[in-house]
Amino acid sequence: MSDLPLLPEPVRTRIVELAADALSRLPADQVPLPLKRVATFAPARRPRLAGVQIAGALEGDDVFRGRVAAEVEAATGDLARALGDGRVPLAADPVEVAATAYCLRSPGWEAVVRAAAETIEAEQRAAGSSTAGDEVERLRRRTADLEAELQQLRAHSREQLERAKGDHDEAKRRLGEARTRLREAKSASESREAAAATELASARSATGAAESEVRRLRARVGDLETEVGSVRRTERASRVGESVRARLLLDTLLHAAQGLQRELALPAVDRLPADSVAGPEAEAGVRLSTGRGSLPVGDPGLLEELLRMPRAHLVVDGYNVTKTAWPDVALDRQRDRLLSGTAALQSRTGAEVTVVFDAADTGTRAGRPLVHAPRGVRVRFSPSGVIADDVIRDLVAAEPAGRVVVVATSDQALARDVVAAGFHVVPAGSLASLLSGGRA
Numbered sequence: 001m002s003d004l005p006l007l008p009e010p011v012r013t014r015i016v017e018l019a020a021d022a023l024s025r026l027p028a029d030q031v032p033l034p035l036k037r038v039a040t041f042a043p044a045r046r047p048r049l050a051g052v053q054i055a056g057a058l059e060g061d062d063v064f065r066g067r068v069a070a071e072v073e074a075a076t077g078d079l080a081r082a083l084g085d086g087r088v089p090l091a092a093d094p095v096e097v098a099a100t101a102y103c104l105r106s107p108g109w110e111a112v113v114r115a116a117a118e119t120i121e122a123e124q125r126a127a128g129s130s131t132a133g134d135e136v137e138r139l140r141r142r143t144a145d146l147e148a149e150l151q152q153l154r155a156h157s158r159e160q161l162e163r164a165k166g167d168h169d170e171a172k173r174r175l176g177e178a179r180t181r182l183r184e185a186k187s188a189s190e191s192r193e194a195a196a197a198t199e200l201a202s203a204r205s206a207t208g209a210a211e212s213e214v215r216r217l218r219a220r221v222g223d224l225e226t227e228v229g230s231v232r233r234t235e236r237a238s239r240v241g242e243s244v245r246a247r248l249l250l251d252t253l254l255h256a257a258q259g260l261q262r263e264l265a266l267p268a269v270d271r272l273p274a275d276s277v278a279g280p281e282a283e284a285g286v287r288l289s290t291g292r293g294s295l296p297v298g299d300p301g302l303l304e305e306l307l308r309m310p311r312a313h314l315v316v317d318g319y320n321v322t323k324t325a326w327p328d329v330a331l332d333r334q335r336d337r338l339l340s341g342t343a344a345l346q347s348r349t350g351a352e353v354t355v356v357f358d359a360a361d362t363g364t365r366a367g368r369p370l371v372h373a374p375r376g377v378r379v380r381f382s383p384s385g386v387i388a389d390d391v392i393r394d395l396v397a398a399e400p401a402g403r404v405v406v407v408a409t410s411d412q413a414l415a416r417d418v419v420a421a422g423f424h425v426v427p428a429g430s431l432a433s434l435l436s437g438g439r440a
Contacts, residue, residue, distance in 0.1 A: 341435035
């Protein structure tokens with residue numbers, strides 16, 4: 001807007017705003033070429049971004065100024081008509097009057113613009129003078145407030161200085177007292193150190209004497225141990241000699257008695273004193289064992305009694321027992337429980353234990369899982385196409401008549417075959433109860 005040097009800044013700004021607003025209403029072919037791009041801006045942004053271009057077009061392009069004047073005249077209405085009649089409304093804003101007159105170029109517009117500019121400048125000077133007076137008064141009050149604050153700060157500083165001096169004197173006094181206490185503590189510490197050194201020397205002397213006494217006593221103990229060993233060896237040799245002589249005498253008497261028996265051909269004693277008493281004798285008969293006769297077949301106590309007999313053999317129908325005792329547990333866990341239980345039972349009774357499993361019930365592709373048999377327990381899986389019952393029948397058939405063989409199963413057909421062979425059968429529940437610690 002350097003093309004309008006005589007106009008006050010508010011008037012120049014308003015002229016550019018009127019022209020920028022008029023651009024929005026002009027057809028595209030009536031907009032000067034330098035302002036084609038400016039016309040695409042938002043009306044509110046045109047004065048700020050292209051104010052110089054708009055002012056230059058107004059000064060240098062009379063056709064554009066005439067078109068803007070027509071738009072301004074249509075927009076201002078009464079003010080434009082008043083200026084056209086050569087009069088200025090008294091209540092109108094001087095900035096609006098000057099800007100409108102400049103755009104319309106009505107007769108006498110220079111005088112109208114000049115008068116409005118003078119009015120605006122007078123108002124600005126009066127406002128500046130009033131503002132300067134207010135600023136001077138404000139600065140005077142601020143100066144008075146700062147002086148009062150300075151006085152307060154000086155008084156506060158003096159109080160702080162006096163307080164710091166008092167604190168300094170108190171600190172010096174406490175420091176002197178602390179130094180006195182430190183000297184006293186140092187003296188007491190030196191006294192205690194001297195006493196401790198004396199006690200340490202006494203303790204070391206006593207320790208040396210005690211160590212010498214300990215060495216003397218250890219030497220004496222060694223001598224006594226040597227003497228005791230010698231006495232023990234002498235006594236042991238004496239006892240051994242007496243024992244050998246007594247044993248030799250006993251053997252001599254035994255050999256003499258045996259020689260006398262052979263020499264006299266004495267027969268063995270076949271009658272006892274009680275045989276000489278007359279009386280009717282009981283008839284010969286057969287009686288079952290107490291355990292077999294008094295305990296039921298399913299009692300765990302009967303099973304343990306049978307297994308404690310000499311050279312007893314326990315044959316277990318594996319899955320028949322585990323599925324009776326632990327039906328809700330997986331097969332591998334059933335096998336582990338049964339084998340650990342029978343291992344403990346074998347250790348307690350000394351019986352031979354054989355556990356037979358059906359290979360078809362293992363759930364593995366090979367049919368025979370890897371099983372680590374406990375010590376003292378024999379584990380067998382039935383061959384392919386053979387059930388565990390037939391393996392148990394073969395085991396029973398291999399046993400000699402008269403041996404105590406016990407088969408643990410609840411399979412009735414297998415139980416009948418075992419009993420027919422002359423061996424014992426206990427239910428699967430009886431073994432499960434014995435393994436769990438149950439008793440009748």
